[in-house]
Amino acid sequence: MTSNSEQAGMTDAGKRDWRAALKIYGQPRVIGMAFLGFSSGLPFLLVFSTLSAWLAQEGVSKTTIGFFSWIGMMYSIKFFWAPVVDRLPLPILGRLLGRRRAWMLLAQCGLMTGLVFMALTDPTTDLARIAWFGLLVAFSSATQDVAIDAWRIEAVADSVQGAMAATYQAGYRIALLTAGAGAFFIAAGTSWPTTYLVMAALVGVGMVTVLCVAEPDASRTAGTRVQEPWVDEHLARYDFSPAWLHGAYGWVLAAVVCPLVDFFSRYGKQALLILLFVSLFRVTDITLGVMANPFYLDMHYTLAEIASVSKIFGVLMTLGGAALGGVLIVRYGILRPLLASAILAAATNLAFAWLATRQDPGMASLAITVSADNLSGGMAGSAFIAYLSSLTNTAYTATQYALFSSLMTLPGKFLGGFSGWMVDHYGYVWFFGYTAVAGVPAILLVIWLIRFHARMTTAEDEAEPDGQRHASS
Numbered sequence: 176m177t178s179n180s181e182q183a184g185m186t187d188a189g190k191r192d193w194r195a196a197l198k199i200y201g202q203p204r205v206i207g208m209a210f211l212g213f214s215s216g217l218p219f220l221l222v223f224s225t226l227s228a229w230l231a232q233e234g235v236s237k238t239t240i241g242f243f244s245w246i247g248m249m250y251s252i253k254f255f256w257a258p259v260v261d262r263l264p265l266p267i268l269g270r271l272l273g274r275r276r277a278w279m280l281l282a283q284c285g286l287m288t289g290l291v292f293m294a295l296t297d298p299t300t301d302l303a304r305i306a307w308f309g310l311l312v313a314f315s316s317a318t319q320d321v322a323i324d325a326w327r328i329e330a331v332a333d334s335v336q337g338a339m340a341a342t343y344q345a346g347y348r349i350a351l352l353t354a355g356a357g358a359f360f361i362a363a364g365t366s367w368p369t370t371y372l373v374m375a376a377l378v379g380v381g382m383v384t385v386l387c388v389a390e391p392d393a394s395r396t397a398g399t400r401v402q403e404p405w406v407d408e409h410l411a412r413y414d415f416s417p418a419w420l421h422g423a424y425g426w427v428l429a430a431v432v433c434p435l436v437d438f439f440s441r442y443g444k445q446a447l448l449i450l451l452f453v454s455l456f457r458v459t460d461i462t463l464g465v466m467a468n469p470f471y472l473d474m475h476y477t478l479a480e481i482a483s484v485s486k487i488f489g490v491l492m493t494l495g496g497a498a499l500g501g502v503l504i505v506r507y508g509i510l511r512p513l514l515a516s517a518i519l520a521a522a523t524n525l526a527f528a529w530l531a532t533r534q535d536p537g538m539a540s541l542a543i544t545v546s547a548d549n550l551s552g553g554m555a556g557s558a559f560i561a562y563l564s565s566l567t568n569t570a571y572t573a574t575q576y577a578l579f580s581s582l583m584t585l586p587g588k589f590l591g592g593f594s595g596w597m598v599d600h601y602g603y604v605w606f607f608g609y610t611a612v613a614g615v616p617a618i619l620l621v622i623w624l625i626r627f628h629a630r631m632t633t634a635e636d637e638a639e640p641d642g643q644r645h646a647s648s
Contacts, residue, residue: 212346214381241595249313251585257577273390285315459614461587496553516555521614
């Protein structure tokens with residue numbers, strides 16, 4: 176287990192052989208991670224903002240569209256079934272492909288099925304059917320994310336995890352571009368049902384990748400068992416009958432309880448504030464995102480214009496922001512860029528309020544707004560993912576990361592469900608102002624985190640006889 180200061184992301188990346196680092200990107204599993212990232216990112220917008228645009232064009236009310244965003248809450252509760260994906264092998268596929276790849280392929284089958292049936296459903300006559308198949312897509316996508324995260328962690332050594340994360344993000348962003356701008360262009364030239372059929376076919380990219388990459392070594396190591404002696408001691412106190420109940424109880428303790436016990440034992444009572452920060456950091460951008468496409472359409476931008484600026488240009492700006500965030504993390508550590516991005520994420524939402532006040536906004540105004548929003552969003556993404564990764568214990572990475580990634584979207588998804596109601600009753604200017612104010616708690620919690628980790632680092636440095644210090648964050 177790493178020290179708390181290392182877990183806080185305080186790593187020394189100042190001296191590194193850049194040529195050797197670049198060669199890492201030629202490794203087969205690192206390349207494969209990009210395609211798995213594409214498979215992970217493809218479904219997200221199809222049950223979020225792209226679906227909102229489809230429903231808006233079909234005349235569905237903004238209040239209903241807002242409620243549809245609750246489909247995305249599947250991503251926020253995936254922690255509940257993550258331990259099953261993490262440890263339970265599938266009966267037939269598991270023997271053929273291995274535990275991780277079997278779960279990925281099963282989830283991708285669910286994705287393809289859900290997207291096909293969404294395409295075959297008319298939202299003007301059967302919204303409930305669209306909602307149910309949207310839930311299937313979201314559930315399958317969240318399950319795939321858990322399996323991919325586990326595969327990424329186990330497939331390579333720790334020294335290659337940075338490259339794996341980088342190629343994953345690249346593939347994920349390309350998928351967002353495909354499911355965003357690509358979907359808009361296809362819909363503009365054909366129809367939304369055809370668009371969703373095309374997206375269903377693109378799920379095949381992930382399926383082929385799963386069949387091509389190798390299954391990693393089993394994640395259940397002896398080192399993990401050493402950290403769970405209390406499980407055996409606890410089980411020894413009770414006489415279960417039948418025997419399978421004893422095994423099931425032990426499995427639940429090890430798979431579900433141990434990751435939580437580990438996290439709270441490392442951070443103590445401060446763990447609750449850390450989890451509160453994780454849950455609030457993305458409230459401001461998730462809440463805004465629900466109404467972004469309906470807003471563009473209400474401002475009389477065409478689908479092609481939205482695709483060009485908001486999707487293609489926006490993704491490029493996000494990649495630029497992510498790269499900037501990575502550079503700032505190397506230079507200043509994680510927490511200070513995290514604070515800067517929290518402030519920018521809230522402040523840039525006011526650019527949307529400014530755009531909403533313009534009588535003839537034009538493409539330049541849209542480009543300015545999208546640039547500010549996506550640049551800050553990309554920077555925030557790099558800092559936040561780095562911080563979440565620093566919180567995990569390598570013995571429970573998949574389950575703990577599922578907990579963090581679930582929490583980071585849950586409040587935003589819930590509040591986003593009321594976004595259409597707020598626009599209908601108060602208008603876009605007040606709505607965007609509200610989303611900016613919603614980012615203030617995260618800013619205050621980052622300030623607390625900076626002070627908290629500074630105290631942790633000081634305590635560890637005083638305890639080290641050789642005075643060795645980790646790089647400051």
